[in-house]
Amino acid sequence: MSDTSDGLLPQNDLHRRIIHLDMDAFYASVEMRDDPSLKNKALIIGQDPRQNHGHGVVATANYVARKYGVHSAMPAIKAVRLIPAEKLVFKMPDFEKYHEVSTQIHQLMHDLTDLVQSIALDEAYLDVTQNKLDSTSAVQLAIDLQTRIRRELGLNCSFGVSYNKFLAKMGSEYSKPMGRTVILPSEAKDFLARQPIAAFHGIGPKTQEKLHKMGVYTGKDLREIHVRDLIKTFNRMGYLMAEHAHGIDLSRVVPDDERNRKSISIERTYEPCVYAEQAALTNLRNYASSLADKLKERNFYATTIVLKTRNNSFVTVTKRQKLSKATNDGTQIYEVARDLFGQISSSFLNDGIRLLGVTATDFSEANFSDVDLDLFSD
Known part of the structure; x- marks a missing residue:
């Protein structure tokens, strides 16, 4: 090759x-540990939609429930349709x-x-x-x-x-x-070559569709696409995908105490809840702009964006995206937050969004590596 x-x-x-x-299955496993009678049940952590006008989202489910096709962030009413009533148990989360x-x-x-x-x-x-x-x-x-x-x-x-x-x-x-x-260094490329694209962390459904149109279904397929073509199609995300396809990830493990000192969050609780997608996206855009202003004040660039969402059933979900390059640009922050929100928006908007927030974290101070250069111009 x-x-x-x-x-x-x-x-x-x-x-x-x-x-x-x-x-x-952390939440469910804790509940089954504390109540062994739940172990043979299809246990779902979340509000029972049969008692909440059909609303509710699956926070997590045990492996019995997963055998029926239930997964996190699924509308709870769908889980009711998938699992026999005598097997199904809902339990509110105890955070x-x-x-x-x-x-x-x-x-x-x-x-x-x-x-x-x-x-x-x-x-x-x-x-x-x-x-x-x-x-x-x-x-x-x-x-x-x-x-x-x-x-x-x-x-x-x-x-x-x-x-x-x-x-x-x-x-x-x-x-x-x-x-x-x-996964040893000598085995990494062979291991990655066998994996479906969906198994690559950070490659969501929309990106998978684009890759499929390029004939990319596995790690082997991805590695055979030239890095320039990946960058041309997916911008910075394309470069990150190329690194991963070759088994490269130079990001370090950042201790929690260091990360907690270096993060900026903006979140708001809504009363009444937000049900309209456009309203939620407008709020996200405003949060992203405010975060960008705060980053620029401190001369910081963020390398991770975190979305936090809580619905009317008090189920909280966080989604994060590691960026291929640090940023303090409000538009870029918004685009990442919007994509993360798109992964859960349908189920959460159905139940109503009680809290919405965005965090910029994993900071680096501005340096020459943060300056955009057009490496591929003629």
Whole structure:
């Protein structure tokens, strides 16, 4: 196969040891642990639409419910149609309890390393290249952590281990539940070549459609597209896809205390709730503009945009997008927030949006690498 990178991609970094830990059906698993009678039921965390005029969204579902085709962010009324009534159980989320359990999980993570980057209550990256136990085996550290969570907290999790965050996350999602996936540098390209495009983190349904029209269905197909063509079609996202197709991700694990010092959030609670898409998008555009102004005041560029949404059933969903290049441009921030909102808008607007917010985080100070250069002009 010919080289499709033309030397435009950075040199890979293979020395790091990264774990991505992902709890299995976290909210539902906590409820089943505390009430074993739920284990053989199709348990959905969210408001029962039969008691709420058909409204409600699935926050998460256990694996019994998932066998019927139920998934997170699905309208709850659809889950009612998919699952036999005698099997189906709805339970309202108890976020105070989930936060408490998440804190316990993170304490176990910090026994290994303080380089822990939380993505959600149930998901985190750990950089164990150097660790508190002086272990040379990231795999053994991950197995021991998985075992401790099971033994001490009664919960299952899956993990991926590799030399960067992108591959570690792909590994944790590859084999669930209670999965263990290790992707070595020598195996990464072959592993990626076999994966469907939908398994690549950050490639959503709309991008998948465009890639399918280009004849791209797998990681192998993606790697065979020249990086210049990906950039021409998808701009900065195309460059990021090219990096991932070649097993490259140089982003570091940013500890939570550092990330918490470097974030700007704008959010608002609505009363009455917002049901109109255009109203929600107008608010997002205003938030993005305000965030951009605050970033420019501090001479900061954000590399991650986070969307936070809460519906009328008090189900909260956060979506985040890592940018291929840092930005403090309000239009770019809005476009990312709009795309993230599009992933959940139909189900959340149906139930009514109670809270909407945007966060800019993972900051870097402005430098020459943030200046746009037209590398491909004639």
